Amino acid sequence: MNKGGSNVLRVEGVAVGYGRDQSVIEQADMCLDHGAVHLLIGRNGAGKSTLLRAMAGLHPLQKGRILVNDHSIHALTDKERAAWVAYVASTPPRTSQLRVGEVLELAAKDRSEVTAMLSAFGEERWWDRRLDTLSDGEAQRVMFARALLQNTPWVFMDEPTAFLDVPSKRTFWNHLAVAAERGQSLILATHDYEHLVSRGAVDSVHLIHRGALQAVEAHAAPDEWTQMMES
Amino acid sequence: MRHMTAIAICLLFVVLAISHLVLGDIEVPVFGQWSTLHEEIVLHVRLPRLLAAVAGGAGLSLCGLMLQTWFGNPLAGPSVLGISSGAGLGVALLVLLGLSTGWWATASAAMLGSMLVLLLVLFVAHRFRSTTSLLIFGLMLNYVIGALITVLQSEAEQEALQQFVFWGMGTFGHGSIETGIALMLSVSLACGLVWAMHSSLDLWTLGRVTARSMGVNDRQLRWRLVALAGVLTGGITAVCGPVAFLGLATPHVVRLLTRERSHRVLIPLTALTGAVLAMAADWGVKGVLGTGQGWPLNAVLSLIGGPMVIWVLISKASAAHE
Numbered sequence: 001m002n003k004g005g006s007n008v009l010r011v012e013g014v015a016v017g018y019g020r021d022q023s024v025i026e027q028a029d030m031c032l033d034h035g036a037v038h039l040l041i042g043r044n045g046a047g048k049s050t051l052l053r054a055m056a057g058l059h060p061l062q063k064g065r066i067l068v069n070d071h072s073i074h075a076l077t078d079k080e081r082a083a084w085v086a087y088v089a090s091t092p093p094r095t096s097q098l099r100v101g102e103v104l105e106l107a108a109k110d111r112s113e114v115t116a117m118l119s120a121f122g123e124e125r126w127w128d129r130r131l132d133t134l135s136d137g138e139a140q141r142v143m144f145a146r147a148l149l150q151n152t153p154w155v156f157m158d159e160p161t162a163f164l165d166v167p168s169k170r171t172f173w174n175h176l177a178v179a180a181e182r183g184q185s186l187i188l189a190t191h192d193y194e195h196l197v198s199r200g201a202v203d204s205v206h207l208i209h210r211g212a213l214q215a216v217e218a219h220a221a222p223d224e225w226t227q228m229m230e231s
Numbered sequence: 232m233r234h235m236t237a238i239a240i241c242l243l244f245v246v247l248a249i250s251h252l253v254l255g256d257i258e259v260p261v262f263g264q265w266s267t268l269h270e271e272i273v274l275h276v277r278l279p280r281l282l283a284a285v286a287g288g289a290g291l292s293l294c295g296l297m298l299q300t301w302f303g304n305p306l307a308g309p310s311v312l313g314i315s316s317g318a319g320l321g322v323a324l325l326v327l328l329g330l331s332t333g334w335w336a337t338a339s340a341a342m343l344g345s346m347l348v349l350l351l352v353l354f355v356a357h358r359f360r361s362t363t364s365l366l367i368f369g370l371m372l373n374y375v376i377g378a379l380i381t382v383l384q385s386e387a388e389q390e391a392l393q394q395f396v397f398w399g400m401g402t403f404g405h406g407s408i409e410t411g412i413a414l415m416l417s418v419s420l421a422c423g424l425v426w427a428m429h430s431s432l433d434l435w436t437l438g439r440v441t442a443r444s445m446g447v448n449d450r451q452l453r454w455r456l457v458a459l460a461g462v463l464t465g466g467i468t469a470v471c472g473p474v475a476f477l478g479l480a481t482p483h484v485v486r487l488l489t490r491e492r493s494h495r496v497l498i499p500l501t502a503l504t505g506a507v508l509a510m511a512a513d514w515g516v517k518g519v520l521g522t523g524q525g526w527p528l529n530a531v532l533s534l535i536g537g538p539m540v541i542w543v544l545i546s547k548a549s550a551a552h553e
Binding site: 053056058077078079081082083085086087089093095096097098099102103106107130143150 | 303430433434436437438440441443444445446447448449492493
């Protein structure tokens with residue numbers, strides 16, 4: 001999992017937004033350790049998704065730089081970047097008619113990895129089902145499995161539990177813990193953090209508020225974070 | 232089941248290809264001695280027409296598949312988005328202004344025209360949130376380009392005008408053996424290049440950001456699409472004239488015939504089915520139905536393609552209501 005370089009992700013003096021001057025986040029600095037679970041939190045429209053996409057190298061920066069194991073993520077080619085980071089979008093694809101097995105095979109090295117992943121999810125019967133026949137929650141779980149199969153040191157997830165039912169959320173948290181134990185680093189932009197925090201499964205939390213990013217105590221009571229968001 | 236469909240389409244392909252070579256006013260024996268007349272008919276009349284139909288059908292259908300995947304829009308196709316009209320405008324400028332009528336010049340003008348229109352479509356496409364807007368944009372482009380061609384026609388010399396009108400009717404039967412072979416080779420090469428992109432096209436169905444996160448270079452993919460769709464639509468339109476509906480309808484016929492949705496399978500199957508549909512339509516043109524004269528190619532194709540579009544619209548609408 002370690003691909004060399006200092007084993008951290010650094011966000012240095014970053015501004016992100018849309019167009020040349022319209023910034024959503026004006027100043028972001030952080031350093032995330034490898035092999036851990038990190039949260040990005042904030043109110044709707046605070047810029048979590050934009051920052052997360054930028055950290056995954058999928059959204060341009062207005063200023064600053066983002067280094068993954070000492071490599072500027074925006075200087076990598078698409079193929080190189082796909083070996084470093086995986087990304088799960090907030091909404092699963094709704095129109096793709098590929099079968100689940102085919103989608104997973106696009107990310108995996110071989111078929112046996114796909115079989116193992118589907119059985120780890122307890123969903124072997126999904127192999128032949130078409131993506132557009134799954135519910136949003138099911139499709140989102142497929143996209144999560146797809147990201148894990150990409151087997152990258154860093155995995156970024158935007159609202160990964162938004163469509164999940166309660167049992168699926170539990171399974172998702174378990175998979176998250178397993179991935180972190182395997183040495184993958186998981187960065188989640190989410191509103192759904194209380195359960196993770198109460199399990200002590202979170203290593204760092206960053207709050208985005210009024211265009212700025214600040215580190216908050218990862219083991220604090222989430223109520224305090226809510227108050228900070230309202231301030 | 233998947234192999235059965237592929238085998239059935241291959242068989243149809245072979246049967247139709249042979250039928251086009253041997254059947255007609257003068258029948259040519261499949262086995263047995265050919266006279267000089269037989270050779271002449273097959274080599275200079277029937278084979279060029281067959282090559283144009285196979286290459287035209289396969290190439291336009293692949294264009295349709297690529298465009299439908301790229302835009303995530305089942306109703307995209309070279310004729311719907313104005314790309315065929317762009318090729319037509321290129322040819323119109325060349326022929327009606329009396330610049331040149333050589334095959335390479337016509338083909339280059341057609342390719343350039345279709346690439347420019349596709350670039351314009353790609354440039355504006357991301358501004359449209361609804362897929363219907365993109366189709367209406369294509370429809371308007373078709374009107375505007377059609378109007379430009381009409382203006383050019385009204386200013387043209389009689390001889391050039393006749394030549395252009397003749398070309399504009401659309402047929403697989405205008406080309407020579409040389410243009411047939413050139414078209415077949417270019418379409419085969421383009422098929423290979425499209426097939427080489429099958430994983431990227433599969434990933435593209437998962438959405439742009441996800442595809443990029445999995446290593447797809449979207450800019451490169453877009454330029455390849457422009458080049459391939461431009462060369463295919465332009466080259467085919469230059470030889471066969473504007474051919475309606477084939478690009479739009481074939482991918483849907485394939486989706487009806489097979490449950491496969493991976494481009495690894497869809498690409499060869501669409502090319503093959505496109506060739507089969509083009510050959511079948513050409514029997515309508517040649518007058519297999521006993522009407523003697525036969526029907527214009529675009530009339531035959533519109534009779535198949537029009538209902539196909541309506542069917543797609545209705546099935547999309549009922550899926551949205553569920």
